[in-house]
Amino acid sequence: MSVKIAKFSGFCFGVKRAIKISIEAAMKNHEIITLGPVIHNPQMVEKLAQKGIKSISDYSEIKGRPTIIRSHGVEKGIMAKLQRDNIEIINATCPYVSKTQEYALQLSQEGYQVIILGDKTHPEVIALKSYVEGKAIIVAESFDLPEGKFNKVGIISQTTRRVEDLQDLVKILVPRCEELRVINTICNATSVRQDSTIKLAKDSDLMIVIGGKNSSNTKMLARISDNFVKTFHIETSSEIDKKWLQNKDKIGITAGASTPDWIIVEVYNEILKCVGQIEKLVSEVEDIPGFKEEKNG
Amino acid sequence: MSVKIAKFSGFCFGVKRAIKISIEAAMKNHEIITLGPVIHNPQMVEKLAQKGIKSISDYSEIKGRPTIIRSHGVEKGIMAKLQRDNIEIINATCPYVSKTQEYALQLSQEGYQVIILGDKTHPEVIALKSYVEGKAIIVAESFDLPEGKFNKVGIISQTTRRVEDLQDLVKILVPRCEELRVINTICNATSVRQDSTIKLAKDSDLMIVIGGKNSSNTKMLARISDNFVKTFHIETSSEIDKKWLQNKDKIGITAGASTPDWIIVEVYNEILKCVGQIEKLVSEVEDIPGFKEEKNG
Numbered sequence: 001m002s003v004k005i006a007k008f009s010g011f012c013f014g015v016k017r018a019i020k021i022s023i024e025a026a027m028k029n030h031e032i033i034t035l036g037p038v039i040h041n042p043q044m045v046e047k048l049a050q051k052g053i054k055s056i057s058d059y060s061e062i063k064g065r066p067t068i069i070r071s072h073g074v075e076k077g078i079m080a081k082l083q084r085d086n087i088e089i090i091n092a093t094c095p096y097v098s099k100t101q102e103y104a105l106q107l108s109q110e111g112y113q114v115i116i117l118g119d120k121t122h123p124e125v126i127a128l129k130s131y132v133e134g135k136a137i138i139v140a141e142s143f144d145l146p147e148g149k150f151n152k153v154g155i156i157s158q159t160t161r162r163v164e165d166l167q168d169l170v171k172i173l174v175p176r177c178e179e180l181r182v183i184n185t186i187c188n189a190t191s192v193r194q195d196s197t198i199k200l201a202k203d204s205d206l207m208i209v210i211g212g213k214n215s216s217n218t219k220m221l222a223r224i225s226d227n228f229v230k231t232f233h234i235e236t237s238s239e240i241d242k243k244w245l246q247n248k249d250k251i252g253i254t255a256g257a258s259t260p261d262w263i264i265v266e267v268y269n270e271i272l273k274c275v276g277q278i279e280k281l282v283s284e285v286e287d288i289p290g291f292k293e294e295k296n297g
Numbered sequence: 298m299s300v301k302i303a304k305f306s307g308f309c310f311g312v313k314r315a316i317k318i319s320i321e322a323a324m325k326n327h328e329i330i331t332l333g334p335v336i337h338n339p340q341m342v343e344k345l346a347q348k349g350i351k352s353i354s355d356y357s358e359i360k361g362r363p364t365i366i367r368s369h370g371v372e373k374g375i376m377a378k379l380q381r382d383n384i385e386i387i388n389a390t391c392p393y394v395s396k397t398q399e400y401a402l403q404l405s406q407e408g409y410q411v412i413i414l415g416d417k418t419h420p421e422v423i424a425l426k427s428y429v430e431g432k433a434i435i436v437a438e439s440f441d442l443p444e445g446k447f448n449k450v451g452i453i454s455q456t457t458r459r460v461e462d463l464q465d466l467v468k469i470l471v472p473r474c475e476e477l478r479v480i481n482t483i484c485n486a487t488s489v490r491q492d493s494t495i496k497l498a499k500d501s502d503l504m505i506v507i508g509g510k511n512s513s514n515t516k517m518l519a520r521i522s523d524n525f526v527k528t529f530h531i532e533t534s535s536e537i538d539k540k541w542l543q544n545k546d547k548i549g550i551t552a553g554a555s556t557p558d559w560i561i562v563e564v565y566n567e568i569l570k571c572v573g574q575i576e577k578l579v580s581e582v583e584d585i586p587g588f589k590e591e592k593n594g
Contacts, residue, residue, distance in 0.1 A: 163472045170477075171468040175460045175488075180479040182471060191472075 012189035012257035014094030107154030118158030204252030211256030218256025309486035309554035311391030404451030415455030501549030508553030515553025
């Protein structure tokens with residue numbers, strides 16, 4: 001039996017950066033808070049809490065303390081309020097997300113009806129739409145589009161969507177607009193993780209996708225993988241059920257962009273223990289067959 | 298047996314305008330020339346020749362005479378030469394084609410790699426590409442695209458293409474560009490004639506498409522119609538073969554945007570004569586069942 005990991009999996013550039021910024025800020029400050037979890041991984045957020053980084057959900061709880069802006073960004077109005085209230089801002093917004101916010105503002109200022117491909121309940125999208133002047137249309141897929149024709153449409157995407165969904169949306173909109181401007185804001189880390197997952201899923205009997213249940217990019221990896229082979233989405237090794245592994249010859253593992261290495265290692269080792277291959281346990285993610293992280297952001 | 302005509306067929310706004318401009322110019326001038334046929338309908342061009350409008354193919358043949366710019370437009374360089382040589386210019390370029398030329402210039406000046414969906418040998422496309430600063434990429438369909446990734450791509454289309462081809466091209470380009478700006482320059486007259494043809498073809502046993510063999514939009518109508526039912530593309534009634542009509546219950550007719558009414562009437566009457574329905578002959582295109590031209594450009 002083989003257990004392989006997708007070549008591109010785990011932390012992306014934006015998540016690594018957000019954690020680094022957060023920890024550095026925590027070292028300088030006694031009390032520090034984040035408006036919502038810095039990243040969508042409960043286990044990593046718990047580790048950050050142990051370093052004094054407290055996640056709150058309401059602005060009123062800030063009470064003058066230095067505030068980390070989560071990797072997903074925050075609404076334009078909240079940013080302005082923080083500045084007005086002289087709160088020290090530690091901006092851990094992923095630079096690709098910030099760039100998408102700039103495009104949202106620019107497109108709407110240039111007279112485009114902005115359409116966002118994304119999940120309207122996700123913090124990245126909630127923040128993103130606040131940068132649109134006028135009313136943004138948010139669609140999770142092309143079926144959500146309102147009826148009718150448009151003059152000038154500008155499309156941006158939540159950074160973690162599937163490019164196929166963006167393609168479908170654009171295809172449907174072409175005959176319905178005079179002008180269509182598409183900024184492909186799906187980040188490279190998302191694309192390479194998805195491609196890598198598909199490649200591994202095609203060659204596996206079972207896929208384990210590791211990451212926060214609230215992580216958009218992880219959920220998307222699980223959805224994509226499940227198109228090819230039976231797939232389980234777990235947060236930690238404790239969720240693995242021995243039965244899943246019965247009669248499986250090739251097991252594939254992938255992990256979302258916010259999943260820390262130590263959890264990947266734990267899951268890998270747990271699978272090996274379940275199937276009795278204890279002599280192959282690893283201590284570093286780099287030792288898992290297939291894993292070779294490249295500087296892909 | 299029924300013979301019906303597509304609701305939207307025959308002369309479009311741009312062709313009507315080009316003919317009107319040409320005839321008015323011919324009334325004022327003794328000798329007048331056009332650089333290439335004003336429209337792509339040999340029979341109409343012959344009628345214009347009888348009014349003193351001579352079609353030439355080479356600039357050197359102008360010899361100082363007032364010059365009509367054909368509905369398809371002309372290269373930027375030729376326009377500049379005409380001005381330099383103090384030639385009186387009678388511009389019969391379709392305003393939708395002129396608009397597309399402006400977009401070609403604008404997109405290239407704004408740093409977009411311009412991709413033109415069109416037939417690289419067609420005069421409209423030859424003129425259009427001359428407005429692109431830098432090198433335009435011309436594709437007849439998405440398969441013609443060169444390999445590789447693009448930064449900023451601007452797409453425009455020959456005004457007479459199928460919107461489905463534009464959709465396919467855009468869909469394929471989305472993952473290959475950082476930014477994609479699509480100006481839907483397929484004109485409304487093209488779309489409504491295509492939709493109208495599809496509707497009639499679906500309900501016919503045979504389709505007759507009338508128009509110049511050199512007319513891009515007519516060829517496209519024939520191609521689209523043939524996807525649904527046996528279709529013949531003819532220029533005049535003399536090409537009709539009685540055998541085509543044998544055992545056909547529902548015959549549909551459509552005509553390209555450069556096909557004059559009198560040819561449509563001749564074809565309609567010829568079909569009725571072939572099947573012995575002489576009592577139903579018409580003298581105006583408006584009398585053909587199904588035809589109801591609306592101001593759709």
